[in-house]
Amino acid sequence: MKINGKNKSQSHDQLDSNESSTDQVSKQAVRVVEEVPVKNFDPLKTWEKLSQRLGQVDKRFVTWGLAMAASFSLLVAANLSLPEWNFIKDEIAPSAQIGTGEKIAELSRTQLSPVLISKFNAVPVSMPISKNQRIQITPKLSPIEKTVLVRDKKEIQEVEISPLSNPFVSGFAKVNFQAEGLTPEMGIDFKVAENYTAKRREIYKLGVSTQINFTNSETSERKIHPHTFFNFEFTSLNKKTNKGWTSRAGYLINPDGQLFQDTTIKVSLFRNLGKHLKIGPEIIFTDNFKRSYPSISLVLG
């Protein structure tokens, strides 16, 4: 037994000494080799690549800023027309007097279009306007003008001031169906602008959202990766049916370097099925647009 025990301890000692000598030799070799120039490695060429990348960092931010500004301007130019209050306030003198006492007001009125005249006469300057009130235009016109108005009746539009129906802050919960599985997302949005056209309501929002991605490690452990996006959202809804489209662009603030790295942008287009339900495709572009993750998203909120 003793002999066996001795043999065992001897073999352990031998193993330990082998371990330590392997480690020591390896460490020493690495230390020496670190000072030896790497074959086929040109530090200057690599520096050129590195300095190019250094210059691109600033450009990436500028490009992103410009792209966001350009898309916002395009949206504004295409759709946004701020409510025109000026025509209510600016009142043309109904009967401008000249020195001789002769009235010329009727003459000047006939040169204006009947639609404009109707608007000018209908709304007094000091008229109080509440949010829920609709202004009814009742023109004071001469018989001739009335005849013209009847003919152009279809062209007269109602001036409508709709209420701000949605709250300033809103939240949403979202599920993305990706190739890798389900990824939940929660976010908060702040309304920054709202616009009304004859048929549609357009809403502009800024907000943040957190998307949770799951990965499986080699030991089958589930790892959670929270990703926070800064979002810009544009929604166009039919005023009567409350159906329409929502487009959203998001910029990843905290790339983890594993699933998403470098510049990561998310773009989505949702169909508003109801007031609180949307569905649509979403694509996440990452690694400076080298990789993309498409998904189908269901949004509640």
Next chain:
Amino acid sequence: MHFCKATFFNLQALNKQGYISNQNIILDDSQLTDLCKAGDSMAQKALYEKYANKMMRTCLRYLNDEMEAEDAMIDGFMKVYSKIDTFEFRGKGSLEGWIKRIMVNESLMLLRKRKMDQVELDKVHHLSSGRENAESQLMEETIVNVIQDLPNGYRTVFNMYVIEGYSHKEIGEKLNISENTSKSQLSKARASLSKSLTEIGAI
């Protein structure tokens, strides 16, 4: 001609000490850190020149592929420059240690990516066959090559534990494996390496 050659080698030696070429000054790590924090491009270059070779070697030890090692090193230096504000100089070697950790992380990230792309086997095979043709190299270089030729998992754990000094817990966290897996990989790596080093007469 002889003079020019000597000057060139002197400059190369100086660059490894943090030499800023247009100002004829040699900076230590602390000064280099401060200048890099201030965004000085010459200091950034001096820092790169000082550590490029070492860091390339570090990345090569993990990735075993020159192109990928270069990519990892470039990404690593990008991180160094962008995060240098968060680095606190704590004496000699702290900057080098910090940069090395960043390089190791970048290499591990690339390894993960490579695992997803599943192209590793071809590349490793290609590299090892190329290495066999190398005629003259230092014994130390041969030993490092033997380490680099270890299978991916063994090599990573061995490098992290023995060379970089990470604990099994840290390795587990970084590689998403359990501590026991890390220990077992290290043990297998040591056994394989010991055999190879004995064969080449290193131990």
